[in-house]
Amino acid sequence: MSASDSIDALLTDHATTISVAYQKVNDLSAGRERWRLSIPAQPESDPDLVIGRALRIADRQLRALEKAIKALSQFAREHGRNPHQYGQADTCPCDCCWTERALAEVRVTLSGEGK
Numbered sequence: 001m002s003a004s005d006s007i008d009a010l011l012t013d014h015a016t017t018i019s020v021a022y023q024k025v026n027d028l029s030a031g032r033e034r035w036r037l038s039i040p041a042q043p044e045s046d047p048d049l050v051i052g053r054a055l056r057i058a059d060r061q062l063r064a065l066e067k068a069i070k071a072l073s074q075f076a077r078e079h080g081r082n083p084h085q086y087g088q089a090d091t092c093p094c095d096c097c098w099t100e101r102a103l104a105e106v107r108v109t110l111s112g113e114g115k
Contacts, residue, residue, distance in 0.1 A: 076099045
């Protein structure tokens with residue numbers, strides 16, 4: 001399994017976990033489910049555990065994203081030649097322009113503008 005495939009599988013699993021937590025919050029808010037703490041704990045159904053797991057995953061994803069952004073930014077700085085030496089910035093195939101476009105897409109997505 002390639003690193004990319006592994007990351008895709010993790011992101012799919014994380015998205016499912018977060019989706020389950022959203023549904024749990026919706027069910028609690030709509031009165032379809034009551035808040036409960038089971039003994040022994042039921043990790044797949046106790047609201048605090050379901051929601052807590054999703055929040056931990058979101059935190060890990062944010063930290064991973066932060067590391068990736070720092071790495072891309074460092075690459076762009078270290079390899080910063082004339083950013084448009086191969087053409088226009090939006091179509092230039094050089095690594096620096098590609099990196100800047102990727103960072104711009106990340107910024108738009110994080111800001112919520114890309115919805």
